[in-house]
Amino acid sequence: MMEVRVEGQLVEAEETIAQALQKALSGKKFKTVVAACADNNVLLDLSTPVPVGCAELTPVYADTPEGLAVLRHSTAHVMAAAVKRLFPKAKVTIGPSVDNGFYYDFDVEKPFSSEDFSAIEAEMAKIAAARQPFTRRDVSKAEAVKLFTDMDEPYKVELVESIEADTVSLYTCGTFTDLCRGPHVPHTGFAANAKLMSVAGAYWHGDEKNQMLSRIYGTAFADKKALDAYLKQLEEAKRRDHRKLGRELTLFTFKEDVAPGMVFWLPRGMMVRTILEDFWRREHLKRGYEMVQGPQLLRVETWQKSGHYDHYRENMYFTQIEEDAYGIKPMNCIAHMLIYGNELRSYRDLPQRYFELGVVHRHEKSGVLHGLLRVRQFTQDDAHILCAPEQLEDEILGVIHIIRDLMQLFGFQYKVAISTRPQSSIGTDEAWELATNALIKAVEHAGIPYEINEGDGAFYGPKIDVRLLDCIGREWQCSTIQVDFTLPERFDLTYVGQDGERHRPVMLHRAIMGSLERFIGILIENFAGALPTWLAPEQARVLTVTDAGDKAALALRDTLTSMGIRTAADTRNEKLGFKVREAQLAKTPYILVVGEKEVQAGGANVRLRNGENLGLKSAAEIAALIRAEAEEPFKQGGMCYSFS
């Protein structure tokens, strides 16, 4: 008698996994099992016999990440079955589960459109309601080729032929049979909570030389509640969309017919930018950086020398001045190199840390532009540190500290990844090892967990990438630190060492926010437009109840303004409720109401943007309140800001 352990219980395992699990689990629990893991190895169908010698079976539940992947993969099959019923001519290709759902690619004469969704969804619902079992069959390759040839599914034939094993597995639900590795849920009833999301074109095998297929994206969950929660979260992301908020809060705009992919900053948006830039410059000065600025246009010969013309030309814009060709800078590093090379440097001068809020232009294909997050002209908080090799680790650590402090300032969690030497790369082994070790040691010294991406570095050196996590769990790549041995070489940068000889400095490229445009976009989405008080373009708005309060309101505005608080007054001939609504929609942190009572007593009634009412306060109290809230995020961590 064979026995296996299931969640701590020993049960008899005579036939299938399903039967074994059923003995150990409650009926309710068993119903949500989609697959099982034998001895923590591969995932198996429930209908599989318990493998001989198996000691432990781990059930995989539908609401776990692994279980969801199985469930979604099965749902993709159900969708394909539905599509084949409705569009018998459609050729099936592949249909895996992906991060938030699944897709299936079909070869059809007329691409699918979202108008087809309701019919397909209805068909899927029928199949799900029928609770057809998924059955598995292992056949030889030859048999599979014949089967799919008979079915007139050329893509499947191609797939079978490309598989190296002797046998392949087929899964059938209802009348639909598909080549598939599995595992699958026991029956189609698990695909009941599905929704089709979008259509897209996709190339067979992702290669643009191949046939264009029609892809349908969908998602599925273990129960209706989870599906609804996911759809609600999508709504939430939509509500936070920085493009929508940017328009509503009049921060910025795009003029597609004038300059696609380039931002027009409106006064309020520019205020946010200016505050951020101002803060950021001071922070860099405090940390030993010097500000520099290079030209927008450099002669083409310079780009040839730097290697950009060979490796980056596709992304660059060029222009002509009189007889000479110029390239518009896509990066700031070249000017910084030339600034270093402008003087003979001593080891005593090192490190040189050059900081520039550098405006760069890069050609992005029209299909990838996306609000502030992907643009053609943007501003990098760029710096280049030129140092002696032995200073590298300390310099990297300094950069990591800036990143850490900035993330803390905004309350972002973040992840760090170190990318090592790729296959095709330049530079000596010693240099790579020195640089990679410096990166690792610095991150470890800072006590930050990290992961290693083997072979993912730039061709000229290893790098650290930082991805921040916003408050609804989305990841954004912004900071990067890259070690570069090549450019100092190409531009023959040197310093005179203690020994009187010339040595080659190492260069560190780094950007913390990455692109100011992008970073502001992330901030807008993260805070859903309600920027922290220190960054709010308008920190306080004084509202009058009637025009009897105008004089006092304007005086209060002027007083607060003179105390360094960004204040506006709304003395329009409108009712208070209307003005409160507008101030609230503008996400103004402090709404100050001046009516008859306040004129008598002096000061204003204070309302916060969350609706809380703090009652009557004097001008001095209000100023102190706002100032305290603006300074609050700076109390911890290494950032500071002068609000005077």
Added chain:
RNA sequence: GCCCUUGUAGCUCAGUCGGUAGAGUGCAUCCUUGGUAAGGAUGAGGUCAUCAGUUCAAUCCUGAUCAAGGGCUCCA
């Protein structure tokens, strides 16, 4: 670049089965002096993305162009 969707007032969107257009909001003027998320009236505002074709007639049908939104590594 390629696929799907979309393009009508500053913004959000109706609409015309082919006869040159409408709402809400915003804007302007007037009335209203109102206490914490929308007081009322009147008015201005459009080459229906652009260019061709079909037609007596095109914002609508057809084609092309431009732009925007979503998607295009993750092997059955």
